[in-house]
Amino acid sequence: MMIPLKVEKRLAPSRTAGFLVPFISLLLALVFGGVILLVAGANPLTTYKAMFLGAFGSKYSLSETMVKAIPLMLCGLGVSIAFRMLFWNIGAEGQLAVGGIAAAGVALFWADGLPEALLLPTMFVASFVAGALWGLVPALLKAFIRVNEIITTLMMNYIAILWVEYLFYGPWKDPAGYGFPGTAQFPEAAWLPRLPGTRVHLGLTFGIVAAVFIWLVMGRTKWGYEIRVIGENPRAASYAGISLMRNIILVMILSGGLAGLAGMAEVSGISHRLQKGLTVGYGYTAIIVAWLGKLNPWGVLLVAILLAGLLVGGDQIQITMQLPAAVALILQGAILFFMLGGELFTRYRLRLEWMPAEQALSPPPIGGRGSEP
Amino acid sequence: MxxxxxxxxxxxxxxxxxxxxxxxxxxxxxxxxxxxxxxxxxxxxxxxxxxxxxxxxxxxxxxxxxxxxxxxxxxxxxxxxxxxxxxxxxxxxxxxxxxxxxxxxxxxxxxxxxxxxxxxxxxxxxxxxxxxxxxxxxxxxxEPLVQMVGITKRFPGVLANDHIDFEVKAGEVHALLGENGAGKTTLMSILSGLYRADRGEIYIRGQRVNLRSPRDAIELGIGMVHQHFMLVEPHTVAENIVLGLKTPRFFLDTAGAERRITELSEQYGLQVDPRARIWQLSVGEQQRVEILKMLYRGADILILDEPTAVLTPQEVEDLFATLRRMAAEGQAVIFISHKLDEVMAISDRVTVLRHGKVVATVNATETSKGELARMMVGREVLFQVEKKPVKPGKVILRVEGLRALNDKGLLALKDISFTIREGEILGIAGVAGNGQRELAEVITGLRKATAGRIYISQPPNHPTTQPPNHPTAQSPNHLTTQPPSYRDMTNCSPRELIRQRVSHVPEDRLGMGLVPNLAVSDNLILKSYRDPPLAKGPFLDRFSIRNFVARLIEAFSIATPTQETPVRLLSGGNLQRTILAREISIGPRLMVAVHPTRGLDIGATESVRNLLLEQKENGAAILLISEDLEELLALSDRIAVMYEGEIMGIVPAEGADIEEIGLMMAGTESQ
Structure with a gap:
């Protein structure tokens, strides 16, 4: 039997589908997660409720959500601008790590030599530059000898992550830390100011300013225009005299720099030292954030908060419902999965088609006997 | 009765x-x-x-x-x-x-x-x-072999086929004639199962059929040879022909396939070596492979979409002989074209489409070129463009001993030398693939020359670019006062060449000339967004851009709903007008135009040709690469013929001997 369904390419992406798909995908992901929760012996509805309240239900939980959203925003914005140009920067995690190292280095070793007021700005610049340099390596390799950036950015993550560990286990370990891995606490002048009564710190404004900046760059500047042209048609870009090399390098400086800032925000805003827990996968989740945010800066901000909520909610059900926090990760994966799968429907449509019944040849008229014309 | x-x-x-x-x-x-x-x-x-x-x-x-x-x-x-x-x-x-x-x-x-x-x-x-x-x-x-009744197909904003009735009998060559955008290819894509009609019925041999895919169509004996060949380059002819067949489950019976292919090619006069690899074949041979592919699958209704665009005159004759033989054996051949001469030469019947509707179906013997042209465009057509005499000025472009490699790393340009003066059009004739594309790319900075020099004259007064917002170039009178100075532009970046006001109308409109998903406005500023007034420092001046774009849309009659419409939604003629508007907007001193009218309908072709002539009158030097000899003769002042990366000879267009040009295209040196 023929399946009476046909997938047809839409001539133009559907706006309705573009609007509906995220919602339906989210719903399907929740249903899918619900099945898993049922198997795990939990009531999906109460679990989801607990997750939601755990993420957005109180001042404390909201603040925690925002805390997690900050690195996701910064990395997500960084990743998204590289993706806009079809440069697949998978290395936000590593760029974040070296940003953290740079900020910690400044806070630990230059604090005495710098005026207090200059300490945070120096850390800011140092982390941006470190992330940018880390991103620059794959960019240069790609621009000049066409090395696949997916591999290089990914590999450089491991270098950065292990370097962080080496530092706080080894040379930068706090001598007064009773042997616990981690550097000494930064002087207070190296702490990012927090919103009173919460852990939400100044990094949030970095994220928002970065989003505005990217939005302005993409929409209003020559550079943003070049990035859009390259992203849509690299051949047309070369034809128009737009340098791919130059743009790959510039974009990766910005992309890596933003991820580097996320590293500074983490060490200087939250942990106040370099320790385990700096690289917990924000850089990878940022890829999801960028993609679900459709590479749009405002979309990235929004999705960063939602995914942060998911993570915080996941932590909450671990406490309140004795469920593994991995539920949140499963949901995160499921949402991405359904969302990307659902993308299909913005470009294609399903059409029900019933085979038209074979038409019988019309019965011939039968006259009287004989065959005269 | x-x-x-x-x-x-x-x-x-x-x-x-x-x-x-x-x-x-x-x-x-x-x-x-x-x-x-x-x-x-x-x-x-x-x-x-x-x-x-x-x-x-x-x-x-x-x-x-x-x-x-x-x-x-x-x-x-x-x-x-x-x-x-x-x-x-x-x-x-x-x-x-x-x-x-x-x-x-x-x-x-x-x-x-x-x-x-x-x-x-x-x-x-x-x-x-x-x-x-x-x-x-x-x-x-x-009974017609093919009968399409009331076929309607709507694309966003376009009614591509509007209740079309079309039938083809066994044993005839039936031409489907119409301007681009008339709906020919859409109609045939419906018949070959690529698209589905919104409304209408298709009967094959009197049976109503429901074509859901090209596979359904080929099972009913309908095979289409597209404009762009769908062949796997590193594979052999035989492998390409059996590719996608259901029968060889696992092991390929290559020998058997080769035998059958040889039989078929002898039967229809389609000479091709089944063991040759596709990349070794000329375009004409590749087309034969495509036809063989369809015959091998048992197609007896063969659709050819503008098959002659890529062929030499000799190859066209061979193709026509094959088509006649197929028709004589009771097969039906549908021949999509907008070239009247060919339609008159090959077809038994002609169906003319205009704006998605059938104008008429006529017997080729009972009509004339003029009548067909009238039906096709709905008005009398001028086959001549008005070429005003322009006295060529100083040399703008001088190319000396140019060599370059093609994508495969083979020498595609072998010591090319020529000059073009201001107000002059140099036409480059030749069969596709003889180095024309590489020549255009080297001159516009998209491909590196391995030897030789490219000199471009410097404007005496303004060494830098002129403001980009002038839809037309300056009059040549300003430029002829001082003796020209030349600058070596060999292997300069496209950007520097744009600064020298070298414009380029590329062959691949959507692949290179435009950014399909970006707005019409974004595409129109592609060459001039860097400089004032469109840019203010690092920022784009949205107000100036809006005016600039509006002026170009107006001046070049680009039919677009808004400035923000993605350019890919425009029709072929409007795409080309968009490119030309942009390229002319930089006030070109040298213009490289590659197949500027290919695939365009008569109306759009006329307007493109007139735009080129206008630039020439304004003193631009134009390098015109085209496969259309008629076009070259009509527009150029001189014609250079390229064959295998060499210029076989340069002849004045006026009074040029077509036969001589044809011989040079086939590799004979000019006397």
Whole structure:
């Protein structure tokens, strides 16, 4: 039997589908997660409720959500601008790590030599530059000898992550830390100011300013225009005299720099030292954030908060419902999965088609006997 | 009476009688069965007769059929069927049998009771064979192989096909003529299963069909050869031909396939080596492979989408010979084209489309080029563009001993040298793939030269770019006061060349010339967004851009709903106008135009040609690369012919000998 369904390419992406798909995908992901929760012996509805309240239900939980959203925003914005140009920067995690190292280095070793007021700005610049340099390596390799950036950015993550560990286990370990891995606490002048009564710190404004900046760059500047042209048609870009090399390098400086800032925000805003827990996968989740945010800066901000909520909610059900926090990760994966799968429907449509019944040849008229014309 | 209608009437009768005879047989009314079977046979015979000549009452149909056969009136494809049907037609001489037994009176009221089951069965068998044969003969002769009824297809914003009725008979070459955007390719894509019609019905050999994919179409014998070949370059001809077939499950019977391919290529005169690899073949040979691919799959309805665009005149002749041979064997060939000469040369019938509707279907012998052109564009067409005499000024571009490699790393340009003066158009003729593309790319900075020099004259007064917001260039008078100074621009970046006001109308409009997903406005500023007034420092000046774009849209009549519409939604002519508007907006001193009118309809072609001439009058030097000799002759001042990366000769366009150019295109040195 023929399946009476046909997938047809839409001539133009559907706006309705573009609007509906995220919602339906989210719903399907929740249903899918619900099945898993049922198997795990939990009531999906109460679990989801607990997750939601755990993420957005109180001042404390909201603040925690925002805390997690900050690195996701910064990395997500960084990743998204590289993706806009079809440069697949998978290395936000590593760029974040070296940003953290740079900020910690400044806070630990230059604090005495710098005026207090200059300490945070120096850390800011140092982390941006470190992330940018880390991103620059794959960019240069790609621009000049066409090395696949997916591999290089990914590999450089491991270098950065292990370097962080080496530092706080080894040379930068706090001598007064009773042997616990981690550097000494930064002087207070190296702490990012927090919103009173919460852990939400100044990094949030970095994220928002970065989003505005990217939005302005993409929409209003020559550079943003070049990035859009390259992203849509690299051949047309070369034809128009737009340098791919130059743009790959510039974009990766910005992309890596933003991820580097996320590293500074983490060490200087939250942990106040370099320790385990700096690289917990924000850089990878940022890829999801960028993609679900459709590479749009405002979309990235929004999705960063939602995914942060998911993570915080996941932590909450671990406490309140004795469920593994991995539920949140499963949901995160499921949402991405359904969302990307659902993308299909913005470009294609399903059409029900019933085979038209074979038409019988019309019965011939039968006259009287004989065959005269 | 129209033979077709008469034959159809008799066939209907014959089928009706046969049906009833079957029923009587089932009811065991042997006499009634024999009576109706006889009537069926008689009408079947008359059907065959009626197909060729009026039926005469005085003769037995079988007798008349025999006469027709002896006279040789019955044409080849159906002759065999008729011969086979003859015994069935004659086996039923019941009338004589009865007459002989019971006398004349009994003919009309015979004692039917006499017949038994065996006789009824015999009569029925004969009747069946006769009716089937008559049906086949009738259908082969009169019923179209392909019948498309009321085909409607809507794309966003465009009604590509509007209730189109179209039919093709076996044994004809049927041209589908129309401007670009008239809906030809859409219609044929529907027939070949690529698109689905929104409305309408398709009948193949009289059967209603539902084409859901190209595979469905090929199973019904419909094969389409697209403009862009779909071949796997590193594979052999044979491998490409069997690719995608269901039969070789795992192991390829290459030897068997090669044998069959050789047979087919001999049968149709499609010379190609089945073991050659695709990349080694010329474009013409690749096209033969595509045709063979369809024949190998048993296609007897062959659709060719603008097949001659890529061929040399000689190859066109070969192709036409093949098509004629196919038609002679009873296959149907549908030939999509907008070239009137070809349509007149090859087709039996022509269906003209305009704006998604059928204008008319006419016999090629009963029409003229002029009439077709009128139907196609809806008005009288000028085949000549107005070329004002322009006195060429100083040399703008000087190319010396240029060499460059193609994408495969082979030498594509071998010591090319020429000059172009201001106000001059140098046409480059040649069959595609002889280095024209590489030449354009090297001059516009997109490909590196491995040897040789490119010099571009410097404007005496303004060493930098002129403001980009002038839709037309400065008059040449300003430029001729000082002796020119030249700058070596060999292997400069595209950006530096743009700064030198070298504009480039590339061959691949959507792939290189435009950014399909970006707005019309974004595409129009692609060459001038860097400089004031469109840019203010690092920012784009949105107000200036809006004005700039509006002016270009107006000046070049680009039909777009808004400035923000993605450019890919525009039609072919508007895409090219968008590119030209942009390229002219930089005020070009040198313009490299590659196939600027390829695929455009007559109206758009005219406007593009006039734009080029206008630039020439304004003092631009133009390098025009085209496959259309007529276009080159009409526009150029001189024509250089390229063959295998060399310039075979440069001749003045005026009074050029087409034959000489043709010879040079085929590799003969100019005398």
């Amino acid at each position: 129209n033979p077709c209608n008469d034959a159809r009437y008799r066939l209907t009768l014959a089928e009706g009688y046969l049906d009833r005879a079957e029923q009587f047989y089932a009811d065991a009314s042997w006499h009634d069965c024999v009576r109706d079977a006889q009537a069926a046979v008689e009408n079947a015979g008359k059907t065959i007769v009626a197909c060729f000549t009026p039926v005469e009452k005085t003769h037995e149909p079988a007798e008349q059929v025999r006469v027709l056969l002896d006279e040789g009136t019955i044409p080849d494809p159906v002759c065999e069927m008729v011969v086979e049907a003859l015994p069935a037609l004659e086996a039923l001489g019941w009338r004589e049998h009865i007459q002989a037994t019971y006398g004349d009176e009994a003919t009309f009221t015979p004692p039917w009771e006499l017949f038994n089951e065996t006789q009824a069965e015999g009569a029925l068998t004969a009747a069946r064979r006769a009716v089937v044969a008559a049906g086949e003969v009738y259908r082969t002769l009169f």
